[in-house]
Amino acid sequence: MGLRWWRNFGAALAGVLLFFHGFCYSEKGPNYSFLQEAKQAPPNLYYDYIIIGGGTSGCALAATLSQNATVLVLERGGSPYGNPKIRNLDSFFANILDNSPLSPSQSFISEDGVFNNRARVLGGGSALNAGFYSRASAGYVKSSGWDERLVKESYEWVEKKVVFKPPMLQWQSAVRDGLLEAGVLPYNGFSYEHLYGTKVGGTIFDHQDHRHTAADLLEYANPKNIVVLLHATVEKIEFRLPDGESKPIASGVIFRDEVGVRHNAYRRDSKSEIILSAGAIGSPQLLMLSGIGPEAHLKAHGIPVILEQPMVGQGMADNPMNALPIPSPRPIENSLAQVVGITTFGSYIEAISGSDIIRSWFHRPPEQSSNDSTAPKGTEKTLKAMHTMMKATVRGGIILEKIKGPISTGHLKLRTTNPEDNPYVTFNYFKEPEDLQRCVEGMRIIIKVINSKAFSKFRFPHIPVQLLIDMVVNSPVNLRPRHVGASINLEQFCIDTVRTIWHYHGGCHVGRVVEPDYKVIGVDGLRIIDGSTFNHSPGTNPQATVMMLGRYMGEKILGER
Ligand SMILES: Cc1cc2nc3c(=O)[nH]c(=O)nc-3n(C[C@H](O)[C@H](O)[C@H](O)COP(=O)(O)OP(=O)(O)OC[C@H]3O[C@@H](n4cnc5c(N)ncnc54)[C@H](O)[C@@H]3O)c2cc1C
Structure with missing residues (x-):
């Protein structure tokens, strides 16, 4: 048998293995075995990647990282599955106008006097939004310094699962x-x-007018490697400063379950990371609550300062x-x-x-x-x-x-030290x-x-x-x-x-709060991957690029392991 035969045999075997590998992964939307209530979680957990926020970017990121590492997702909201207001196109307004304490939509009013909403549910903004799907311009991709081939593949990965022709x-x-x-x-x-x-453009509503959220991207996840805890509100990220080190190291997070019990999740080893994907309001807010932000502002709230970072919360923008x-x-x-x-x-x-x-x-x-x-x-x-x-x-x-754009920007400031409370947000429309x-x-x-x-x-x-x-x-x-x-x-x-189209972003800009690889400047073991890192809103509508970024960075991080 010649070399060619062995090559063909090898390729066929790889194909079969890949097929079964993919097949084994497949768990369907509502029946994920890895969705659990946080109150069932043990007091201490150890994972390769701890993702704060199971939103639009967080779900794409988690599904990708779970291919080759253990992943814990901490989401403060509940499941989008079984909620007709989320599922049905006709309920778009009923969903965002639901102001009850457990609503998937948390309303807030910016200091500009404009009504707004932020997600509080697995799937994040994709469980509230108007569904329109459109990629970023080629110029946006280029100026972000992203790898164009991987960007294209990542968009396609999203589109295969959750995007339809209207x-x-x-x-x-x-x-x-x-x-x-x-x-x-x-x-x-x-x-x-x-x-x-x-x-x-595309839409995340299918031909029966049923919504498909970023939570459906978890169908790509390896169920053996991932746990998604619902009603898990992260209160702060913890840091340690070992002797002789100059940079604080993110070591774990403290989260509260539905009944108020606190749990700890820790990085498993030095290669592990904590990734903040809590959105443009949640990520700068949580960085500040964890001691990274403008020093005087943190001190005014009695928060011990881990790192003086005046740019956290700056550059908040809403189109x-x-x-x-x-x-x-x-x-x-x-x-x-x-x-x-x-x-x-x-x-x-x-x-x-x-x-x-x-x-x-x-x-x-x-x-x-x-x-x-x-x-x-x-x-x-x-x-x-x-x-x-x-x-x-x-x-x-x-x-x-x-x-x-927009070109006009504002800022975010803490109102209280409770992570559930809306911070003060000014967009300066x-x-x-x-x-x-x-x-x-x-x-x-x-x-x-x-x-x-x-x-x-x-x-x-x-x-x-x-x-x-x-x-x-x-x-x-x-x-x-x-x-x-x-x-x-x-x-x-x-x-x-003026009203909002809910495309607010910023607060943790690339180049100001995070490096181009989304690592938080000045600390180790922590990245931010979500809409808070955008200087401008991508494309006509951001969700395509937010989901793409989760996949894209998941692939990059796995490549670095
Ligand atoms: C009403 C509405 C309509 C929109 N329409 C469109 C549209 O048609 N097309 C489009 O492209 N975009 C649209 N958008 C915008 C788009 O949905 C958002 O830009 C995108 O979802 C943001 O993704 P993200 O991952 O940055 O944050 P999110 O998706 O908001 O994810 C953040 C997640 O973190 C969780 N979280 C926050 N804090 C904590 C904490 N302390 N502990 C644990 N979890 C936490 C939140 O519950 C949330 O699930 C719309 C948005 C809204 C609200």
Whole structure:
């Protein structure tokens, strides 16, 4: 038998082994054997990798690392499986407006007076979000210094499991055609790529309108190597400073279970790591609670300082979103974002629609109301007026724009030392004039879409765009003051009626808080891998790149072992 025979035999054997290896791994979503309640965990645990936060990046990272190492995921929320509000597209608003203590959505109001939400559930933001999936631009990948081949493979790994082509029914199609009429060209068809013009993107909702979250990526995990603890709230990362060493070493974490009992998880050996994937609010917050942050601020909260790091919590950014609601004279589909207009001036146009979406859009939970006398209080009044005028329902759609970047940034500060409490977050929307200009130009495109021929059958001819603008200006879409002129000046409209598109990021920037390999500067044994490391939001919508990054860094870390 020649060398060639042995080569072929070897290749066939490797194929068979790989097949069974992959086959053995496969556990399906709701039936993971490795999901456990934290209260069942022993007091002390030892793992190769301890991942704080089983969110959008954390799940992708954990699934990857478990291929070749033991992994513990500590997630403060519960399981997304079996929750119809998470699963069904129609429940998008019901899910994020659920303000109960165990809700997967923890609401907060930024110091800018804008309502916001953060995830508290396995799967993280992917269990709350609008599902739109679109990759980062080639320029973004390049400027991040990432390996392009591995980035591509990592996106594909995500897409194979949780991404679908959206149905594009009549309302979304009208928005697409309206964008083309408005000059957002060319038409790029269905694509995950970031391309100037109008395109249909991916979605994590399948053809039955059921959501697939990052928790589904755990189907890739090796069940023998991973444990995911639910309702495990990490209180702090612990450090030690051995004699003769200059850098503190992250040695373990303290977490609290659902009934308040504390447990410890430790790195198994010197190759092991702790990885913070608690998101753009949770990661800087937990670094500070663990003693890494601006010294005076930590001391003011009585936190022993491990490392003075003034950049922790800096560079917090949230892409501002401004929108117009358009009541529809005819029935339309319930849809979340499917089509996007990517303009050359840095504004991205998306749309959602539904039988009662305008009411949901303006609704907010009573807990989020405020005594601020300058904030408009007219939701029901305005809707009633619209309702009477139309003598119909408030079915319709919202066309919204998000700006690229943004350039304006703010900061995060601790409110208390309880990790469950929201910190103070300031985003400084539109502080930089370029952001405001992008918003104004984006609003002009939205107005063109509404006035387009393609869109004419989805609007009442007797409701002019000005009335839609007035409706937003007179509604409590946020807690910001309204200025005279917000109805007639698009700059003032952008500033006064800004909302979030929930793409907030930053607080632990690459180059400031972490090295390009995501290791925390100034300490050993600790990385941060999530949206808090982004200087700008990637692509039109970040989740594709957040999941990609989890996979990408998992592969890199395994390669280093
Ligand atoms: C309502 C909404 C709509 C959105 N729409 C879209 C969209 O259509 N398309 C898109 O691309 N993006 C969208 N996004 C943004 C996207 O979902 C987020 O950018 C992304 O999920 C962030 O991922 P992450 O891994 O950085 O953080 P997360 O996914 O938030 O993960 C952080 C995890 O850490 C856990 N955690 C935090 N602190 C602790 C602690 N102390 N102990 C233990 N666990 C902790 C949290 O519970 C959470 O599960 C949306 C987001 C929201 C909220």
